[in-house]
Amino acid sequence: xxxxxxxxxxxxxxxxxxxxxxxxxxxxxxxxxxxxxxxxxxxxxxxxxxxxxxxxxxxxxxxxxxxxxxxxxxxxxxxxxxxxxxxxxxxxxxxxxxxxxxxxxxxxxxxxxxxxxxxxxxxxxxxxxxxxxxxxxxxxxxxxxxxxxxxxxxxxxxxxxxxxxxxxxxxxxxxxxxxxxxxxxxxxxxxxxxxxxxxxxxxxxxxxxxxxxxxxxxxxxxxxxxxxxxxxxxxxxxxxxxxxxxxxxxxxxxxxxxxxxxxxxxxxxxxxxxxxxxxxxxxxxxxxxxxxxxxxxxxxxxxxxxxxxxxxxxxxxxxxxxxxxxxxxxxxxxxxxxxxxxxxxxxxxxxxxxxxxxxxxxxxxxxxxxxxxxxxxxxxxxxxxxxxxxxxxxxxxxxxxxxxxxxxxxxxxxxxxxxxxxxxxxxxxxxxxxxxxxxxxxxxxxxxxxxxxxxxxxxxxxxxxxxxxxxxxxxxxxxxxxxxxxxxxxxxxxxxxxxxxxxxxxxxxxxxxxxxxxxxxxxxxxxxxxxxxxxxxxxxxxxxxxxxxxxxxxxxxxxxxxxxxxxxxxxxxxxxxxxxxxxxxxxxxxxxxxxxxxxxxxxxxxxxxxxxxxxxxxxxxxxxxxxxxxxxxxxxxxxxxxxxxxxx
DNA sequence: CTAGCGTCA
DNA sequence: GAAGTGACGCTAG
Numbered sequence: 001x002x003x004x005x006x007x008x009x010x011x012x013x014x015x016x017x018x019x020x021x022x023x024x025x026x027x028x029x030x031x032x033x034x035x036x037x038x039x040x041x042x043x044x045x046x047x048x049x050x051x052x053x054x055x056x057x058x059x060x061x062x063x064x065x066x067x068x069x070x071x072x073x074x075x076x077x078x079x080x081x082x083x084x085x086x087x088x089x090x091x092x093x094x095x096x097x098x099x100x101x102x103x104x105x106x107x108x109x110x111x112x113x114x115x116x117x118x119x120x121x122x123x124x125x126x127x128x129x130x131x132x133x134x135x136x137x138x139x140x141x142x143x144x145x146x147x148x149x150x151x152x153x154x155x156x157x158x159x160x161x162x163x164x165x166x167x168x169x170x171x172x173x174x175x176x177x178x179x180x181x182x183x184x185x186x187x188x189x190x191x192x193x194x195x196x197x198x199x200x201x202x203x204x205x206x207x208x209x210x211x212x213x214x215x216x217x218x219x220x221x222x223x224x225x226x227x228x229x230x231x232x233x234x235x236x237x238x239x240x241x242x243x244x245x246x247x248x249x250x251x252x253x254x255x256x257x258x259x260x261x262x263x264x265x266x267x268x269x270x271x272x273x274x275x276x277x278x279x280x281x282x283x284x285x286x287x288x289x290x291x292x293x294x295x296x297x298x299x300x301x302x303x304x305x306x307x308x309x310x311x312x313x314x315x316x317x318x319x320x321x322x323x324x325x326x327x328x329x330x331x332x333x334x335x336x337x338x339x340x341x342x343x344x345x346x347x348x349x350x351x352x353x354x355x356x357x358x359x360x361x362x363x364x365x366x367x368x369x370x371x372x373x374x375x376x377x378x379x380x381x382x383x384x385x386x387x388x389x390x391x392x393x394x395x396x397x398x399x400x401x402x403x404x405x406x407x408x409x410x411x412x413x414x415x416x417x418x419x420x421x422x423x424x425x426x427x428x429x430x431x432x433x434x435x436x437x438x439x440x441x442x443x444x445x446x447x448x449x450x451x452x453x454x455x456x457x458x459x460x461x462x463x464x465x466x467x468x469x470x471x472x473x474x475x476x477x478x479x480x481x482x483x484x485x486x487x488x489x490x491x492x493x494x495x496x497x498x499x500x501x502x503x504x505x506x507x508x509x510x511x512x513x514x515x516x517x518x519x520x521x522x523x524x525x526x527x528x529x530x531x532x533x534x535x536x537x538x539x540x541x542x543x544x545x546x547x548x549x550x551x552x553x554x555x556x557x558x559x560x561x562x563x564x565x566x567x568x569x570x571x572x573x574x575x576x577x578x579x580x581x582x583x584x585x586x587x588x589x590x591x592x593x594x595x596x597x598x599x600x601x602x603x604x605x606x607x608x609x610x611x612x613x614x615x616x617x618x619x620x621x622x623x624x625x626x627x628x629x630x631x632x633x634x635x636x637x638x639x640x641x642x643x644x645x646x647x648x
Numbered sequence: 649c650t651a652g653c654g655t656c657a
Numbered sequence: 658g659a660a661g662t663g664a665c666g667c668t669a670g
Binding site: 256257258259316317320321325341344345346347349351352353354355356358359456459460461462463464465466469470473538539541542543545546550579 | 649650651652653654655656657
């Protein structure tokens, strides 16, 4: 096929998805993305002789590939050759060594995987290094990601817009868009190079595009019936609580309305008059009595209503966001695939939406269900959104968690002897240890809530929480909080020195860097406004640690992805990334082998020779597995079962 | 304290 | 009336 040969020989390929409404990825974002109908590829050979006025050089050419499945009954006849042609071009795009450029390349890769899910394995996208100006733009200035292609172009292109949009045919607009995309990519690449961001871009972020595309193309099974049952259960529970609230209030009112609740609590029941010793929070703009959680907690001993409202809100939150919310993401299917965003977090972490997989409750919710069956009047049921996610038949979920990554990185970055000692001679889990010290109980008595509490306290202090905020978290007076803060920073003196060093550096150069060279510029670090300046200082410190942790987690994802992709037998797939935790779906028979591989791959990141990363602390990875995301139990891996040869 | 997304008034 | 906003609550460190 001539065209295929031409595409293979082209010096560069510039791609965009085309949607059924005629728009492309270069047009401003649609609210609800229309379905894809094809792919437009510009094959560039004349890299020097095109001008803004005549973007298409004499040796450049354009091809439109229809993405559409031929019905099975028609396959023996006409259109199958075209379908195969498109697939072959896609395969070539995935494996070519010449540059391929696509704005929002992840969407392109995912679309390819979805259209050819029968005969295009997700492993095939592993080696693909498609360039993406959206990613480059974000790396250059992660705090201000561009909202659309035009935005990005305006921000970086030296030349003014090529042709005025009015009166020009849509086709020529798209063509000149693709040409500008090519030049924009060149421009961004040179900027990355001059900022020292090239390695981070080409070795990490570009690989992430494939990892995320493969992750998005996977279908996560959800127990839809159970989800519907819990939706109904929570619905009846809310009705019960509403009735209880009306009874407690002595009147009907809309429990979801804070205005009406305020009237009941403070004008009818006058609860604020009965707690003059406590300070009740006020609403910010109107200085009215607040009905926030903090206020209701203060009032809960005076009257039954606040407690009922608190429980109502809790149930409502779970139902609307995590039960009905997930149901609405499923449409008529019985699976979901989240959207994973690479360019929305300043620190380099990734985020998820529809649904936000990273925010599903960790703890199940206990519901007491009143039912009028003889013998038992009350039944306690636990509602756990995570338990709704199920591996496919014959597969198991496996989670691998980097234990205390940020704190370990802080130990490394600060070289604090005390913090290093905790991690190099671990008698116990750090947060468990601290919790047992603070609460005066033995380590075995520390509950998971205690541990969680200790964790919040530690991170709050190291990221610069003020006295007021810290007293809220610790549950002590402001004065005690201050004392705690002082003694903490005295115990870990080098941590304090690291914080000061980082802020100073940010002051001098205007930006800070993570261990792998990720960069955040903080213009506000020199603001004349004290509050604004202090916030920038905290952001600088947080960026160095959080950003470095993100670097490690991404490296882990990529290495594991490459190991599995290049293995003939391994089939484990990444389901989700919970920042420091990777969740995989693994064939039952491969669980042990894969667990050992994941653990050793992740822990081996203590030393990354070619990047000059040598952490002063060991990395610890905890692995767990289960037949639902809600019921994972720890897996103990013998230390050296099979040391993998790390690819990079 | 720092990062997000989803829901609501 | 619809669309935008800030507070809150869930997550992760």
